[in-house]
Amino acid sequence: MSAPAGRKPDEATLAFAWNLPNILTITRMVLVPVFAVVLLSHPDQEGWRIGATLVFAVAILTDFADGRIARKYNMVTNFGKIWDSIADKALTGMAFIGLSIIGELPWWLTIIVLVREWGITLMRFQVLKYGVMAAKQGGKLKTLLQSIALILFLLWLPGLGAWYVVISWIVMGVAFLLTVVTGLDYVVDAIKLRRASLQVGHPVDYAEILRARKAHE
Numbered sequence: 001m002s003a004p005a006g007r008k009p010d011e012a013t014l015a016f017a018w019n020l021p022n023i024l025t026i027t028r029m030v031l032v033p034v035f036a037v038v039l040l041s042h043p044d045q046e047g048w049r050i051g052a053t054l055v056f057a058v059a060i061l062t063d064f065a066d067g068r069i070a071r072k073y074n075m076v077t078n079f080g081k082i083w084d085s086i087a088d089k090a091l092t093g094m095a096f097i098g099l100s101i102i103g104e105l106p107w108w109l110t111i112i113v114l115v116r117e118w119g120i121t122l123m124r125f126q127v128l129k130y131g132v133m134a135a136k137q138g139g140k141l142k143t144l145l146q147s148i149a150l151i152l153f154l155l156w157l158p159g160l161g162a163w164y165v166v167i168s169w170i171v172m173g174v175a176f177l178l179t180v181v182t183g184l185d186y187v188v189d190a191i192k193l194r195r196a197s198l199q200v201g202h203p204v205d206y207a208e209i210l211r212a213r214k215a216h217e
Helices: 020-041 046-072 078-101 107-129 137-155 162-200 206-216
Strands: none
Touching (some): 046 137
């Protein structure tokens, strides 16, 4: 179907729509309080910890699914670009906070991660007048490593021995470093987005700018 006169061909994809990717994003947000209750109710009981891990795993899988579906079937929306990231941060943030509450992660690590995550989210809202900053590959890898690390900590299987603890902390350490590095990268991108927008006098699609630059390299 062709776009109505006066509308850009992809303009309809920029508004909210009740499509599968957005429904998965909303589902992930709904699962956050469910996950919190299951984790914090009986954190010292193995069955409850396995249940919390399963809720977290199902919720995070919706993140890896919604983006792929949105891109494959041209269902990308501004709602998805912004709220997909917020849903991710709400879920992983609750996991970090929960693990710190029950004493299994140091609060300094959780605080640094949360400052980075929500600071970048607030920054992305602030630069909306210049354009939308979609998630980058580095950010997606960060989310993947955070998810793996959090699942390892949430699962809490003492019977596996010291090697399990060591592997969990190694993965968490790499995820933490990548969280900090990608946060700095987003700040640089925000500055470049603002500069590009001011040059042309209107909001720009920074992802398109990056693709154009790569095409000319």
